[in-house]
Amino acid sequence: MAAEVGQFALILAFVLAIVQAAAPLWGAARGEPVLMALGRAAAxxxxxxVILAFGCLAASYVACDFSVALVAQHSNTQQPLAYRFAATWGSHEGSMLLWVLILAIYGGAVARFGGTLRETLQARxxxxxxxIGVAFLGFLIFTSNPFLRLSPVPLEGTELNPLLQDPGLVSHPPLLYLxxxxxxxxxxxxxAALIEGRVDAAWARWVRPWVLAAWVPLTAGITLGSLWxxxxxxxxxxxxxDPVENASLMPWLLGTALLHSSLVLERRGALVSWTILxxxxxxxxxxxxxxxxxxxxLTSVHSxxxxxxxxxxxxxxxxVTTGAALGLYAWRAPSxxxxxxxxxLSREGGITLNNLFLVTLTATVFLGTFSPVFIEILKGDKISVGPPYYARTFAPLAVPLLVLxxxxxxxxxxxxxxxxVFRRVRIPAAIAGGVLLTGLVTVGWRNSVAAAGLGLxxxxxxxxLAIPGRRWWAGRAELRRSIRTTPTAVFGLALAHAGLGLLTLGIVGVSAWHSDKVLTMHPGESTAxxxxxxxxxxxxxxxxxxxxxxxxHFDITGRGGPYSLVAERRAYASSQTTEAAIHVSPLGNLYVSGGDEADGGIVVRLWDHPLIVWIWIGGFTMALGGLVSLCDRRLRLGVAARAPAPRLAPAPAAQAPAE
Amino acid sequence: MRRLLALLPVAAFVIVLVGFMVGLRRDPSILPSMLIGKPLPAFTLAPLRANEAGLASVDLAGQPVLLNVFASWCGPCKEEHPTLLRLKAEGVPIVGLDWKEDAADGARWLDANGDPYLRAGNDRTGRAGIDLGVSGVPETFVVDRRGRVRYRQVGAITPQIWAETIEPLMARLKAES
Amino acid sequence: MRRFLLIAATALALSGSARAVTPDEQLPDPKLEARARALSQELRCLVCQNQSIDDSAAPLAHDLRVILRERIAAGDTDKQAVDYLVRRYGDFVLLRPPFQADTWALWLGPVAVLLLGGAGVALYMRGRSRTAESPLTAADEAAAAQLMMRDEGD
Known part of the structure; x- marks a missing residue:
């Protein structure tokens, strides 16, 4: 029953999406408030x-309704409840339904919270x-229907790929799709702005929170995927x-550029057509x-x-979507x-440079990901592009950006x-220099690149930290007041940039000093x-x-010890997985994985990952920074349009131009 | 100038789009052979059964021949096998390279499924296969009378592939002096 | 079918059931072993398609690791050892594509984007800053702020 309801709900949603596409665009062109209102209702x-359809599929999974083909293919009664639920998006059809679900929720949110927008802009x-909804609902219904029935009904389903039976599956795809x-x-x-032919600061004030609302879960989702x-x-x-990872990194890099350029558009009304692009x-x-x-x-390790x-x-x-949008851009942007x-030399100039580097990095990932396709088409040669390519292109291009x-x-x-400007950065510069020198003394000249990385x-x-710090130093006479009056967005900015620093710390640590060891061990044996x-x-x-x-079962003594670890090898009905044992600490992880049996013992693989945990702490800190920014009263949806335009030069800002 | 610049994104997009469209038609998992037009690398392999002759690269000279890489552990080989048996009946010379397994396993497999090969060699270590650039089984090489590789088939030979690609090539190679 | 086989092999490799370098493969000389490890991280596993042979559990990756170590133990330079595999499997085995006619766009592309973009930014900035560089009077500033507010207000 649930499947039929879900199917029906999807088809209704498809029809409503057509109405949502047609009515407001027509209404905005003709100035018909009724049609525009119809668009809001349809959204x-x-x-x-779509929520109903998604709920129906999830309910079929939770109830183990194997008459639904998708459920029978991706879950069985043995699977724990959380993974039966998460299996809803563990298949192609299900994950496309999740895609459409999130699209519809964002659409509903624009209809619900966009009341203070200019009516024609909201309608468009x-x-x-x-x-977009029509396109993806059509894709779902016509090529990837999640509600197909199965006859005869199997008694038991096929289990979900054991690698996916993990807390990661519960949260990673939804965050990424958000x-x-x-x-x-x-x-x-x-x-919409291109159709209207006008872009103003009010437009930018509206776009920025939405960009943040996408950037925050994407950042968290990528970080979580890496951790998983x-x-x-x-x-x-x-x-x-891997191509699939690059697929998430490219929108993140460009989205980060957009986040910054929309700031310039909002505050200063510059970089207009660039932000649109x-x-x-x-x-x-x-x-x-x-x-x-x-x-x-492209082939990917993610099958x-x-x-x-x-x-x-x-x-x-x-x-159709990108082509039409870029065509519209070519037509309207020049005017x-x-x-x-x-x-x-200004904040705007700095952000322009930030955009230049982020676009270059995006292009690098794009080239690395897709050039095998293009080279094969043009020359017939098969080539591979792997981590060594990015180490020689992406990394050196990222360093100047991090310095800036x-x-x-x-x-x-x-x-x-x-x-x-140089006077303002003298304290961070002194700290970086101190870290660099300490690093050189501790790890020696041979590791000077790594020491430079730590300095970075x-x-x-x-x-x-200097961003709020300078502000508070300037207002130190009334410290409590200056802390209280610091805009939330300043904390968000500081957190996001500090997160980038922690991420750098982790990458430098693990890249420079990781080590590993492979050996066969028998019970009772020890290794250093x-x-x-x-x-x-x-x-x-x-x-x-x-x-x-x-x-x-391992016992470990020495650095950070003593402690015990248990490395598992799991045999599921369909395949085996290795559950590594990891001892996590801020200075470095010990990663132990138990492999095949060999002459009475097992093959043991050991990795030392110095500082690696800061990679994910950094990633999540960046996401948190975005979230904090999103909570800033001045950015809040709905309030934004009514709030007075931000002053160009806040009163004490000559000394402390934060945000 | 601004107008031209604004056209740049859409122009780049069209190029990428065409690339993706053409790119979808290719199979990213099939690799080209490095050996096309080059002489077969030298190898001498032991036979699958004790009382038979093995297979050496020099055995392949004299007439156009198919060199088929197979293994008993390979699923698609079984799919391909009836076609090979039919070709043998039609008089097509085929030699076999039994890849990465014990000779006994290969021999048992041929006993059970029929032996389409003029002669076959066992490549237990897989080195001869690696010299040929084999990355999986089955693979089939078309070798001309001078012992040069002219074509490589990745995956099973289906009757269609035989009729459309390999048979005309074999006919052409026969006509070559 | 072959496609299926590859995907199955990928899944096998992913499951990490018998991952990568095994103890018996390693060379006794740690210096040579380190060289072999470094090289095998730059060579692609052909069956699993998107892992290095150092990371892969596929049997063919094992064979290639062993061959690589044999070549190195026999006194090959890094380049000779890698070329040995390139002769058999082509440039496809190289995770770091060689710099040659068909890959110059790949290798120089990032720098080209940076330079072209930088030139664009420089031109744009020159246009942007024509008047901004000349110091504004307080009155100008106020007028500009007024304009901005009006702009933002609508």
Whole structure:
């Protein structure tokens, strides 16, 4: 029953999406308030029906209704409840339904909270969102129907890939999709602005929270994905430059550029057509990512259910949405106003440079990901692009950006003086220099690159702390008051930039000093590794809910010890997984994985990952920073349009131009 | 100038889009062979059964021949096997390279499923296969009378692939002096 | 079918059941072993397609690791050892594509984007800052602020 209701709800949602696409666009063109209101109602109703459809599929999973083909293929009664629920998006069809669900919820939110927007702008945004909804609901219904019935009904389902039976599956895809799909709002705003032919600060004030609302979950989702791969895949890598990972990194990089450029547009009315272009391209890269994952145009270690037929459909969607948006851009952008003037040495100039580097990094990832396709088409040669390529291109291009990050928030809007700027960064510079020197003394000249990396991390963290710090120092006479009056967004900015510093710290640490060891161990044997002594105490068999486990118990003494670890090898009905044992500490992780049996013992792989945990702490801190910014009263949806325009030069800002 | 600049994104997009469209038609998992037009690398392999002759690269000279890489552990090989048996009946010379397994396993498999090969060699270590650039089984090389590799088939030979690609090539190679 | 096989192999490799370098593969000389490890991280596993042979559990990756170590133990330079595999499997095995006619766009692309973009930014800035550089009077500033507010207000 639930499946039929779900199917029906999807079809209704499809029809409503058509109404949402047509009515407000028509209404805005004709100035018909009734049609525009119809668009809002359709968006709200569409969200309701997609939620209903999603609920029906989830209910079928939870209830183990194996008459639904998708449920029978991706879950069984042995699976714990949380993973039966998460299996809802563990398949191609289910994850596309999640995509559509999030799109519909964002659409509903624009309808609900967009009341203070200029009515025609809101109508056009909803219309564009409706068009995307039509495309993806059509894709779902016509090529990937999640509600197909199965006859005869099997008694038991096929279990979900054991690698996916993990807390990571519960949260990683929804976060990632909140990010990908969230950029559709910025896209819709951009297209709506191009249709209207006007972009103003009110437009930017509206777009920024939506961009943040997408950027925050995307950042958290990518970080979580990296963490999941680290502990689940069993070889302790945290980023593989795999096409599927790159598919999420590209919209993140460009989305970060958009986040910054929309700030300039909001505060100073400059970078108008550039911001519009970024909004279009960011969402387009999200679509390209979906295409890459679903079409099988590139092989990836993540074996998704791929199907070139679906690839063609998604390519069609990209051709129409991005093609139309860029066509509109080519037509309308030249006539958009060019905005305020600024000197190269200014906050605006700094953000322009930030955008230049972020775009270059995006292009690098794009080239690395897709050039095998293009080179094969053009020359017939098959080549591979792997981590060594990115280490030689992406990394050196990212370093100057990281150096510049600290300068950005220290710059005044409009124009600044070089001497003053350098005076403002002298404390972070001193701290970075101190870290560099300490590093050189501790690790020696041979590791000078790593020491420089630590200095860079120190520079970023100190620079981030200096943002509120300078403000409070300037207002130290009334410290409590100046802390209380610090805008929330300042804390958000400081957190996000500090997170980038922590991320740098982790990357430098693990890249420079990781080590590993492979050996065969028998129970009772010990081995020395990275300042520790490991003893394999025993090998025990144990039963899990839907698997059998072979547990290797280790005792560790020495650095950070003593403690015990249990590395598991799990045999599920369909396959085996390795559950590594990880001892986590701020200075470094010990990663132990137990492999095959060999002459009475087991093959043991050991990794020492110095500072790696800061990679994820950094990532989550960045996301938290975005979240804090989003909570700033001045950015809050609905309040934004009514709030007075921010002053160009806040009263005490000559000394402390934060935000 | 501004107008031209604004056209740039849409132009780049069209190029990428066409690339994706063409790219979808190719199979990213099939690799080209490095050996096309080059002489077969030298190898001498032991036989599958004790009383037979093995297989050496020099055995392949003299007439166009199919060199088929197979293994008993390979699923698609079983799919391909009836086609090979039919080709043998039609008089097509095929030699076999039994890849990465014990000779006894290969021999048992041929006993059970029929032996389409003029002669076959066992490559237990897989080195001869690696010299040929084999990355999986089955793979089939078309070798001309001078012992040069002319074509490589990745995956099973289906009757269609035989009729459309390999048979015409074999006919052409026969006509070559 | 072959496609299926590859996907199955990928899933196998992913499950990490018998991952990567095994103890018996390693060279006794730690210096040579370190060289072999470094090289094998730059070589692609052909069957699993997107892992290095150092990371992969596939049997073919094991064979290639062993061959690589044999070449190194026999006195090959890094380049000779890698070329040995390139002769058999082509440039495809290299995770770091060689710099040659068909890859110059790949290698120089990032720098080209940075330079072209930088030139664009420089031109744009020159246009932007024509008047901003000349110091504004307080009155100008107030007028500008007024304009901005009006702009933002609508």
């Amino acid at each position: 709200t109703l569409q969200a309701g029906f 945004v909803l219309g564009v969102q409706g068009l 990010g990908y799909v969230g950029f559709s709002v910025a896209f819709a705003f951009a297209v 791969a680290y502990y689940e895949l069993g070889w302790g890598g945290w980023w593989f430059w 970024l909004a279009i391209l960011t969402f387009s890269l999200s679509l390209v990512g979906t295409f890459l994952v679903r079409s099988g145009i 998704f259910a791929v199907d070139p037929q679906r690839g063609i459909y998604i390519l069609g969607i990209i051709a 958009l106003r060019t905005g305020a003037l600024f000197s190269p 990050v600290v300068f950005g928030p220290m710059l005044n809007w409009k124009r600044d003086a070089a001497a003053a 991390a120190g520079w970023l963290v100190a620079g981030a 590794f990275a300042g520790r002594t490991l003893t394999l105490q025993s090998i025990v068999l144990a039963d899990g809910p839907n698997y059998q486990a072979r547990q290797a």
